[in-house]
Amino acid sequence: MKMAKLGKLALSFSLGLTLLAGCGGSGGTTSGGEVTINLGSEPPEMNSFLNTDSTSGNVLRHVIVGLTTLDQNDEAAPGVAESWTTSEDGLTYTFKLRADAKWNNGDVITANDFVFAWNQLFSTYNGADYASTWAVMFEGAEELMAATQTEEDAKSEAGQAAYANVGWKALDDSTLEVKFTGPYPYALSVLAFYNLAPISEKLYNEYGGIDYYGKEADKMAYNGPYTVTQWVHEDSLVMEKNPNYWDADSINIEKINCRMIKDTGAALNEFENGTIDMIGLNGEQAKDYRAKGENVQSFDDGSIWYLEFNTKRAGMNNAKVRKALTLGVDVEQYVANVVLNESKPAQSFTATSVNGGEFSEKVGTVWNRSNDYTEAKKLLEEGLAEEGLTLDTFKPVLVGDVGDTGKKTYQFVQEQLKKNLGVTMEIDQVEFKTRLQRMSDGDFDIVWAGWSCDYNDPMSYLDLWITDGGNNHGKWSNAEYDALIKAAYMEKDVEKRTQELLDAEKIIAEEVPIGPMYYRQKDYICSDKLVGVQRTAFREIDLRFASVK
């Protein structure tokens, strides 16, 4: 049950309701000390501009700082940039960098470090998966990506011209000018994402460039509160306080040991033995601990899980069929008996963690689910008849990930559709990478997929379904929807923009390109020693404000 993209960006508008999921208060603590947490798996990509996954993100959050950084309220706070000014049209930002911002070897961070990192990010031949997501926002980025398909292209005259015309420029060593393509309200939060963090060109080349940078603890430059001092692959990673960090005084914990234990049962044993201070819990474990009165914490990880329909396949091309399949699953029972925690049935597509739930509230409940399936069944029969199909000839295959949680989920959905609607659905469980490939190739009928926000705005969800969108695997297309999203990109008026997004959400509810299922909550537990841990949809694990009691 991994997401289509695991990357998570944090963002701009404040989270009205900040999920300060700390383990207790932070009173009476002293600095120093050492804690051990379970990271769950090996960080796959520690090179900041190539990063797309949340596991690496959890480490990078502690060792790398961009122009801005997310504070305790998930709002953009000054990072390497000390202050900034915005042009009147809201398109151009000028950042003033800190004089005391240094790399861990003592070199001062300059505006050129940002220019170098961004040039790498948007050079297509480097293969940064997230580049296209960000390229929309920055002037000259899409042109640069088009001109740098190969290294030869990049060296050609056209390539060099593209590098010269980008919207990010070092005015001097400590001043960076950035031009955006629109008045994005979430621009500053996007700048806190690791992909846009600085990289020292000198150190990058010294450590061996793209093939080696970020592959070992000592093959990477750090500018954050911590540095990675030891990295035993597939086993453990050690972060120690960075003496060169400008705000080192505010960091309490001296040393963070990260373990990579995949098996939740094994992690639980270690936690009970006191060798790990923080672990994630699966449904049964959380239920058991809650029953025992332990202090189980939970946080909304910002993800929504849904059935993505391939609208090019017979049956699935009919909105009535898609809607019936979505309504045919008893999500409440799924959450209560399979997920076993505080996760919530989805009311709309945009998850509740965005904008502190304000947007979701405005959308309201667009999915009126009930335990009476006669209507859904009627809808399904109508839809199938329109496509010349019957329940006997309509046999969709659901593609999902291997693994236990997934298996339970698919088995549940399969049984629900059989029981409630009489639909015979087969299950094909494949490796995560295979699933992503099959989604990109359009080789599926239905996929159980998830999406987590990259930045704190409904747009992070809604622009998925524009025609020909990179993540619109179901190839759904709706001209009205496209127009609304494009208008919202450029809209400065907050009210009008919100209305456009609300209208887009309504179209999703009518046309059902995807069938929303639930918003996920994750459970975890900390030892009594570790206090002040923050986990939110935008900062999955954040120990920068934590301390040891």
Place this chain on the structure above:
Amino acid sequence: MKKRNKKAIIPTANVNEIAYACDEVLSADDFTWVGADVDKSNTIVRESVSYFKDAMHRLFQDKVAVFLVVMLGIILFCAVVMPMISPYTFNELHSDHTNQGFFFTAPDGHMHIFGTDSLGGDTWTRLWHGGRISLTIAFVAVGINCIIGIIYGGISGYFGGMVDNIMMRIVEIIGGIPYLLVIILLMTIMTKGIGTIIIAYAMVGWVGMARLVRGQVIQLKEQEFIISAQTMGAGSFRILLKHLVPNTLSVIIVNLTLAIPSAIFTEAYLSFIGLGVPIPQASWGTLANDGITVFRYYPEQLMLPALLISLTMLGFNLLGDKLRDAFDPKLRR
């Protein structure tokens, strides 16, 4: 008949009388030659038993072996019958009472003898349905292995020379690749299902049987009865099928009995690492795999399928041992 026998006893005096009469001189006239007692020497004292029957007889005199046969019989019987007579189907979910213990009775009165699993499926039904799948895979896969192995090994052993040389090199190549690796690779390119597991296992599993049969055939083909069959003009395949294979049967049966637990284990192992039967099907391996995630809280969900796997494997292994003893002429009394 008796009369003649009496007549044949000469001298008529008993032994003591002979001793007593020692003083008298016995001449050749006192004895008459009666010849061999053809009838007696042809009398069948014990019932004639074939080799196979004899082995079975000895097997069933062993209490342990009888116990094993009965136990395996019960497991087989339950696997076949239980899913049919159970009020629940294996893929029916009772989502409102998941993870229940033994003899759980729902509010509306229906009872789950072994409780329910984490999705509310009836554990009892799923367990025996899983048994069906596991045992089907084991028997069919081993059966196929056996057929391929006998034909391949028989041909290789009987014809010998270059044919044997080439065929055995092929066996060595196939046997040289770790078979789990082959199975895993095959499973990833074929669609999931019982058929796939059987094919995957059968593709590599026949190698051992082929070697065994070849060894036996080489040993047997030099014996007189084969030479006599050849002399009488029997064709190669007739000799193979009528004379050689029946004589290797005891070895094959023992090997078969030992191969079944290994097939059950392979199936369980594949299911356990996620290459097993697709949902909502269940085998003992997938049930154990599901059970391990909640082992800490509901240990019975892992222990029940694990127990059945263990009992079945132990049963077949011990039975194989007993069969080998029974078939061994050296142990014959």
